[in-house]
Amino acid sequence: MLNNRLKIVADENIPALESMFGHDVLLQRVAGRSMTAEHIKDADVLLVRSITQVNEGLLEKATQLKMVGTATIGTDHIDQHYLADRGIPFFNAPGCNADAVVEYVLTVIHNTLFEKGMELAGLTVGIVGVGNVGGRLYERLRKLGINVLINDPPRERQGDEGFVNLETVLQQADILCLHTPLVKDGERPTYHLLAEKQLSTLKSGVLLINAGRGPVIDNDALLTFLEQRDDLTVVLDVWEDEPRLNPLLVARTQIATPHIAGYSYDGKLRGTHMLRCRFSEVFGVAQPEPLSSYLPQASVHQVHVTNDVAIHDLMNLVYDPYRDDRALRKTLFGDNQPQQFDLLRKNYPIRREFSSLEVLGVTDRSLANCLKNLGFTVNLA
Numbered sequence: 001m002l003n004n005r006l007k008i009v010a011d012e013n014i015p016a017l018e019s020m021f022g023h024d025v026l027l028q029r030v031a032g033r034s035m036t037a038e039h040i041k042d043a044d045v046l047l048v049r050s051i052t053q054v055n056e057g058l059l060e061k062a063t064q065l066k067m068v069g070t071a072t073i074g075t076d077h078i079d080q081h082y083l084a085d086r087g088i089p090f091f092n093a094p095g096c097n098a099d100a101v102v103e104y105v106l107t108v109i110h111n112t113l114f115e116k117g118m119e120l121a122g123l124t125v126g127i128v129g130v131g132n133v134g135g136r137l138y139e140r141l142r143k144l145g146i147n148v149l150i151n152d153p154p155r156e157r158q159g160d161e162g163f164v165n166l167e168t169v170l171q172q173a174d175i176l177c178l179h180t181p182l183v184k185d186g187e188r189p190t191y192h193l194l195a196e197k198q199l200s201t202l203k204s205g206v207l208l209i210n211a212g213r214g215p216v217i218d219n220d221a222l223l224t225f226l227e228q229r230d231d232l233t234v235v236l237d238v239w240e241d242e243p244r245l246n247p248l249l250v251a252r253t254q255i256a257t258p259h260i261a262g263y264s265y266d267g268k269l270r271g272t273h274m275l276r277c278r279f280s281e282v283f284g285v286a287q288p289e290p291l292s293s294y295l296p297q298a299s300v301h302q303v304h305v306t307n308d309v310a311i312h313d314l315m316n317l318v319y320d321p322y323r324d325d326r327a328l329r330k331t332l333f334g335d336n337q338p339q340q341f342d343l344l345r346k347n348y349p350i351r352r353e354f355s356s357l358e359v360l361g362v363t364d365r366s367l368a369n370c371l372k373n374l375g376f377t378v379n380l381a
């Protein structure tokens, strides 16, 4: 129980704050893109998502701020130096939605290959950025016996092994997945990591997936490249200049989604829960109930299949990327395209992770193992 009610100013799209923080705090919800210094001026805690730039301009009036949290993995919207200078503890939610992103990537890979009449076995997947997301993608693919090339210079410099250079990944990958943070300066910037020169070295027929941050690919260079080469298949969840999209680039993609790769309900609640745990540490109050007590059962939580089930069908039962793709394409040509982009994200339907689906009826052990390795809950018949 807190003696004085702490004031939390929070993005309107962070779910479950009411149930996880209870009535002992005063909660003010604000639209993330419209947050101003005036909103924050008497806040004790600020909780944001990726669309709020947290910097001196936003925080200059917030003299009693004691904690800043972002319910996201990415931190490129936060001026961490400024927070450190002011001694304000800052937390993100590392790994909160990593499984959601991995499952987005696996689902778009399986759907895309199915449409081309191809199989994943025998192809080489390249992963650039092997942290929470890239690392988990690597593990799931390795368990499936897929050849994976990984590139992560910061980890390599720390002494981790098994990495190759970026050039090798670009030249050899049949499927290329980008999972670096957006870093604009320093020794290893990722801004425009894939520009004209790098794109020109990609293998013919490659499937390129960006579910990291838009500016990691030079979007103008990508569009020019796609206008010249039609053998490339591109899946983009993130865009330069979000929420404003270039319809010409969208038109050249196989699957286009509005920065929702990480938007599983599980991942979003995990993000809130992580911040709630940090809040307990900062303010010395009791920890919350475990995450499982806030997560409802999935609306489709069991499915009976036979051994000839198509894996992409099972994936689509949990998450259908073409639903998001269709919704995004409908918004492209209105004056209010950026607002529509934000609305798709704000009103995103509840989507669960593979583990929420129990697959019954499989008798083939290798299929059962494959489904388990992909992340499904499997009960062998």
Ligand SMILES: NC(=O)C1=CN([C@@H]2O[C@H](COP(=O)(O)OP(=O)(O)OC[C@H]3O[C@@H](n4cnc5c(N)ncnc54)[C@H](O)[C@@H]3O)[C@@H](O)[C@H]2O)C=CC1
Pocket: 073, 074, 075, 094, 095, 097, 098, 101, 128, 129, 130, 131, 132, 133, 134, 135, 151, 152, 153, 154, 155, 179, 180, 181, 182, 183, 188, 189, 190, 211, 212, 213, 237, 238, 259, 260, 261, 262, 263
């Ligand atoms: N589309 C979406 O909905 C989501 C996007 N993201 C984005 O994905 C990024 C990655 O997420 P996590 O894996 O959780 O982050 P992480 O911080 O765990 O891992 C990032 C990895 O990238 C590596 N890296 C940094 N610079 C690099 C470079 N120049 N070349 C190659 N690797 C480099 C780091 O060493 C680290 O291992 C986030 O920073 C965020 O921007 C994250 C979640 C959801």
Ligand SMILES: O=C(O)C(=O)[C@H](O)COP(=O)(O)O
Pocket: 013, 048, 049, 050, 051, 071, 072, 073, 074, 075, 097, 259, 261, 262, 263, 345
């Ligand atoms: O966690 C991250 O990093 C992400 O990219 C989030 O999924 C983005 O979601 P919003 O914070 O923009 O709602």
